[in-house]
Amino acid sequence: MVSKPTYTDQQLELYLERIGYSNSGDRLQILRQSIQNDALGTLAELQRRHLAAIPWGNSGMHYSQHHTIALNPHWLFEKMVNRRLDGYCMENTGIFFIVLRSLGYHVYATGGRVSHAAAKGVNNGLYLAIGHMILIVMIQGEKYMVDVGFGNNCATAPLPLRENATATYIAPSEMRLVKENLVEFTDPSQKVWVFQTRYNPESDWVPQISFSDVEFLPQDFEVMNFSVSQSRTSWFTKTFICTRMLLNLDGTEVKGQCVMTGHEVKRRVRGQTEILETLQSEGDRVRALAKYFDMHLREDEIQGIKGMASELI
Structure with missing residues (x-):
């Protein structure tokens, strides 16, 4: 039987501290008891806290000397937990996958296609190549x-x-899953899941990602990761972005x-947008990453963006 990577209890403790799960010294024990009592509710809390604590971004492609992305479980942990980067x-999703498996959840990963509506702002029913990871729990x-x-x-x-199980996304926005045949499919009987969002209950639904529930293997994601992170036509290699979710007080x-x-x-x-800061230089952006995202780059990482199209000059 093939061995699947997991994290140790010590690593799980550090991860839970990273996402702010419980202030208690025995947080891992508390978490495991919570999973026993309410596995779905606990999963939802872990997801929220992960989204708010660990930024989504592509600093490794821009603020580094190597400009590459590695999916090795050890490196994922070092980068996002120990270094507290994005x-x-x-x-x-890769590190969250291993955390959930380590906690005993029955989970596997699958691949998804990002819609043109999400990637290009054009809702034409088309999708990019498979290049996204989704978990099925x-x-x-x-x-x-x-x-x-x-x-x-x-x-x-x-x-x-x-299908059509609507839930709150970020109020007043909503999200749901539907099952659809993609316009480029040859066989009209084939359908995949489509994750959709809408701005409010009166707005049109916008497709974000399509995916099936067929399991993908680590070697599949290695190929996907190489294409998305290294292709000269990939948006990720040209533009730096960093985001994180914000939670209410409790x-x-x-x-x-x-x-x-x-x-x-x-x-x-x-639904209300406020500009917190306008960045004039790389120094501004590095300071803003520390201030708003708790990301503290080393000098060698800061120098890595020199000469790239994403550099602020």
Whole structure:
């Protein structure tokens, strides 16, 4: 039987501290008891806290000397827990995958396609190539979509694989899953799950990601990761972005987002957007990463962006 990577109890303790789960010294014991009592509710809390604590971003492609992304479980932990840096889709969801497995959840990963509506702002029914990681978690015979790696459009709670099961995204926005045939499919009988969001209950639904519930293997994600992080046509290699979710005071609800893109840092809370800071230089951006995202870059990482298209000059 193939051995699947897990984290040790010591690593899990550090991860829980990183996401702010419980102030108690025996937080891992508390968590395991919570999973026994309410596996779905505990999963939802872990997802919320992960989204608010570990930024979604692509600093490894811009603020580094190597400009590469590694999916090795040890490196994921070193980068996002020990160094307290960000991670993009397959990094953030990759570490969450291993954490959930280590806690005893029945979980596997699958691949998804990002819609043109999400990637290009054009809702034409088309999708990019498979390049996104989604988790399927099984609890009491039901499957749930779980994602912590889709930036400001990321699902904020586990969604059951049931059609039209609408849930609050970030109020007043909503999210749901539907099953559809993609316009480029040859066989009209083939359908996949589509994760959709809408701005409010009166707005149109917008497709974000399509995916099946077929399990993908680590070698599949290695190929996907290489393409997304290294292709000269990949948006990720040209633009730096960093986002994280914002929780209400008691941590029970995602109330908004903090987003750094281009020359601005913005905060969006319940549909209202506020510009927190305008960035004039690389020094401004490095300081803003520390201030708003608790990301503290080393000097060699800061120098890594020199000469790149994403450098602020």
